[in-house]
Amino acid sequence: MWRLYQFPLCPFSRKVRLLMGEKGIAYDLVNEAPWERQDAFLDINPAGTTPVIVEDEKNIVLIDSQAICEYFEETVEKMPLVSGSAGGRAEIRRLVAWIDQIFYRDVVAPLIEERMKKRIVHRTPPDGGKLREAMRNANTHMDYMDYLLDHRSWLAGGTMSLADIAAAAHISVADYLGGIDWAGHEPVKRWYAGFKSRPSFRPLLSERMGAIVPPPYYEKPDF
Ligand SMILES: N[C@@H](CCC(=O)N[C@@H](CS)C(=O)NCC(=O)O)C(=O)O
Secondary structure, eight states: OEEEEEOTTOHHHHHHHHHHHHHTOOEEEEEOOGGGOOHHHHHHOTTOOSOEEEETTTTEEEESHHHHHHHHHHHOOSSOSSOSSHHHHHHHHHHHHIIIIIIIIIIIHHHIIIIIIIIIIIOOOOOHHHHHHHHHHHHHHHHHHHHHHHHOSBTTBSSOOHHHHHHHHHHHHHHHTTOOOOTTOHHHHHHHHHHHTSTTTHHHHTOOBTTBOOOTTTTOSOO
């Protein structure tokens, strides 16, 4: 059985969990707070980042959400998520990189720092200016996703792909932390409402991160 080291609001771990859920791969969760830099975890991943996934019987350790997702994409046939023509696969990878790097840097990372880490690690108040900037960035980036979904059924093309999974994972964390204003984003809202109803998403939405409470609509498919 796979063992996934993660914490509930890690967007990269959510991306791996959504892919595993879609592909029907079973796993156990281990709660790991990377900022605590526990020796036992650093022995497994010297970089100290989540997600990490381990299979003891097969002696496999996989690190980095993209490496993990590509591993399962190559080894589990069910529900291909990086498929189609070479050009189509390049488009999926472009969008995954944009979400994991740019959306994360501009929106999710500052929200995690201001609304989660400052509360439970540093015990200091959030910086209102940084929060407003992250929400402005979310708005700009969601305008681009609206544009994509006006022209395509899914973010990267005609079928659901890893780009959708990565985007839903990051947006779900930003939404939990109150960083998304859904007004004016009907295409993304419709797409995300569909995601929220998927069996792979339900277990993630019911989890909570300590004392941090999501907005009341967070779990509802109609919001
Ligand atoms: N490129 C990596 C990024 C992983 C990453 O940055 N994870 C964050 C948590 S969401 C982390 O472990 N940060 C270190 C820390 O919080 O101390 C991936 O895709 O797995």
